[in-house]
Amino acid sequence: MLEPFGPNVVSTDGDLWKFHLRVTVPPLQGDVVHRTVWTETLHRSEILATRWIGAAAGKAAPSLRDGVYDLTVNVMSVAGFEKQYHQQLETGKKEKEDSTYFPPLGHHRLSLVESLFRVVTNLPIFVLFPAWLVRFCAHTVYTAYSELNQYMDELLAQEKADIRARQGTNNTTRAKGNLLTAVVESNNQQPGLKTSGPVSGPGGRTQLTDVEVKGNVFMFLLAGYDTTANTILFSAIILSLNPPIQDAVISEIQQVHREAVAAGRSDLSYDEDLPKFRYLLAFMYEVMRVFPIVIPITRLAVTDQDLVVDGTKHTLPAQTLTIVNNTAIHHDEANWPHPHIIEPRRWLTTNPNTFDPTNNTTTTNTTSPDDPQQPAETTIHQPTVTSARPGTTHRRGTFMTFNEGPRACPGRRFAQVEFVAFFSQLLRDHRLGLVDESTTARENLERQVRLLGGGSPVTLVPPVDVKVCLWAV
Structure with missing residues (x-):
């Protein structure tokens, strides 16, 4: 295909x-x-x-x-x-x-x-x-x-x-x-x-x-236009539908811009400022978890592969073609508590797979005592394909947007940089809104985005072309 x-x-x-x-x-x-x-x-x-x-x-x-x-x-x-x-x-x-x-x-x-x-x-x-x-x-x-x-x-x-x-x-x-x-x-x-x-x-x-x-x-051309673009599209829609998340994103963006101005820079720097966008990058990963952009991942068993499911061993014969269901993996309650809830703070904890977005009393060390919207950890615990140790990152095989193993996406960093640069500029002095902000329109849009796809056989695409605008903050 x-x-x-x-x-x-x-x-x-x-x-x-x-x-x-x-x-x-x-x-x-x-x-x-x-x-x-x-x-x-x-x-x-x-x-x-x-x-x-x-x-x-x-x-x-x-x-x-x-x-x-x-x-x-x-x-x-x-x-x-x-x-x-x-x-x-x-x-x-x-x-x-x-x-x-x-x-x-x-x-x-x-x-x-x-x-x-x-x-x-x-x-x-x-x-x-x-x-x-x-x-x-x-x-x-x-x-x-x-x-x-x-x-x-x-x-x-x-x-x-x-x-x-x-x-x-x-x-x-x-x-x-x-x-x-x-x-x-x-x-x-x-x-x-x-x-x-x-x-x-x-x-x-x-x-x-x-x-x-x-x-x-x-x-x-496809990778640069389709996968990153659709991640940005879903993210823009989610920001428009979730004011608290957009508030937190804007707060971090404005803080980074203030620090850049204090350092004598009118524009943000790749080397100096990109590492500061912890919450924004966490938001990117959470959107990709809920809306896995790459739908089918196929794998071929080169040799016989033994799988143990519920205590029973099953063997995949050599040359068996398998398809990984990313959506099911990303919405598995066993790996992601309350997976339907979009909560970027999952990725700012030492173990994203155990973070409960409904338990506000859980100590996760995800926010600064001085600013409740500002992550306190020095780095986002980004999903990697080299470590599956509990307490350091997500469990291996539970987040597949960038794939894993030797065939992991070589453009991951490219996508991260483009995503952060886009929103850090767009929301510098503005916030995203929908042209139709009525309750009915917002509820219909969220229902469509959650339940429908845009028809692409390769990637997950928003089902509707949303009309947006920017408002001064």
Whole structure:
């Protein structure tokens, strides 16, 4: 299902997966790329805020989905590809036309975001039917597919031209490269492109094929746009529906901004300020627990696997394909007391799996005596895949949003940085609200968000496109 354009780092297994991993993951990790994510997200969030503030002033209510999807696609494009895609900014200024932008203006029938959205929500069609048949049976879906394919062709062509230009002038400005550079240089169909070094693959392979290059570009566009974006969407809805949680988030954001100003900084710093957002990051994890964005996680038993359930041993034969039910795991009373209650403080305790959100007398050491909204612990006890010791983190296998083991999500830090930067800028001087704040509308929205999905076969998507606005605090 995840190969509409070719094999990639998510869809492959075994030695081939390791090969894809060695090519694609290094350019997306490290402080250099995360600082770019931080800076670009702050910039785009400021632009987005102007639209939502306008809604509060009586202008047409903006789409939460469209605004967030535009932002996350641009952040991935800049951080992963060092490109920006053309869109209409809300500052009254037209984006310039140069080699850092794609595609050429006026060149497409659908935007990159809309093409991605239509392809992702219709992925089963491409699993069941060949593209030529989709063209005649589901024309609008095929249009999105062909548009997205053209976007990626243009992106890759532009990168190949940039690489040749740099090689011709011995320009090493991007010596470490980015994701796009890495996959293009690993392509075995590009004569005249010098690679930065061989990466060994199965059977001695050192290069990605054409379809693998495009498959990985699609996957990282999807990961950057879909998973983080939907986490932000659910989080924005929950903040709008839960004033006490939003109060606590805003309190922490304002405190960090005050400390930055006192230190002589007008803008928040990735290095100095990101580690201070403990409650905001805890809120992110709690939203991902209640609304696990990645729905299906599949695993293949390489050898016979013994499982003990209620004292009885069961054996999964080798080559058995299993599907992990994330939603059931995250709502298991045995692991998460009162799992339906959204309480970020779970993640600020030494053992999130035993925190009872209904017991206000339980001593959890989650708040400061000086400020009841400010976490007292120096760091959030983030879920990890390396430790399952009681009292230090969640129990292994009870929080699967980022997966666990060797196939754990390599973009976890990327997502954390983008999430924190987005809300720290958006809620700096404002709070999120719904255009329709009536009791009936709020109750209906919460019921829909809790019970329904948006129809995506890969990720959990909000079932409705909420109209939001920002109010000054």
